[in-house]
Amino acid sequence: MLDINGGELVVLVVLAVMLIGPERLPRYAAQLGALVRRGKALLMDAKSRVDTELGPELKDVDWSKLDPRQYDPRRIVRDALLDDTPTTPRPADGMTSGMAAGGMAAAAAAPRPAAPDGPAPFDDEAT
Template sequence: MFDVSFTELMLIGVIALIVIGPERLPKVARTIGHLVGRAQRYVGDVKSDIQREMDLNELSNLKGQMEDAAKSVKSSMEDATSSLKAPLDEAQKALKEASASVENLVDSAKADLNAKDSATDSKPEEFIPQPLTEPPTESANTAAEPAPETSEPASGDPDTLPLPGFTDTNKTKTGTPT
């Protein structure tokens, strides 16, 4: 703070020793030390208060920037939501129109069917779905009834089975290969 050199401090100490005297000089030095300490604490408190105010201003500026950023993100999200909502609304409207169209077609088909029924006065046959059955497996055939054995396969090759509707072109009408 003050630019005081060592020689200047020695000069002040010698003058204080002459003016105050050797008996009261330690008491005055102690009092001056307490006053300087209080002044330093006061200056430190003022510095910390100023620093807190500066930090508070920086925090409030930062808070303002964050609020602006949050507002811009919110507005962009609202824009994106509205841009996505428009096609969704159009799709829902088209779906409702298609549903209404299908319902009208079903109603007109029912009306046509009722008109045909009343004209013929006969009840149409009801379609009753039949359960699908799986073809019997080889183990089921052997358990229920043994398969008839043939002495010779139709195609002459023991590893192949003949396909229905196809004839072997290697055999002639007499049964001998050409």
């Protein structure tokens, strides 16, 4: 946000001391301290309100697992490959239970019934 390093901060403090002057500097420093204390109190109040509104379930969350610095794709892939929980395919919408159990390949490989003699059926609502 503010890309100020240590040397620039020292220059700003010296410039503020020169512009404000030694007689007004203690008053402004006290106002800055009061502003920081008031901001800290507001943040602590907001944190306590969030904690009370979200309840005790929030305290059980392990936030260190959600830290992006802990992200290691190799570990995630290793954990996923070593996971021994069996997965069962769920039938998608419009699939019959036989197609879901046998899979799409088995349904596609099954022989189709012979076409009846005569013209193919026509559906006016399909077009």
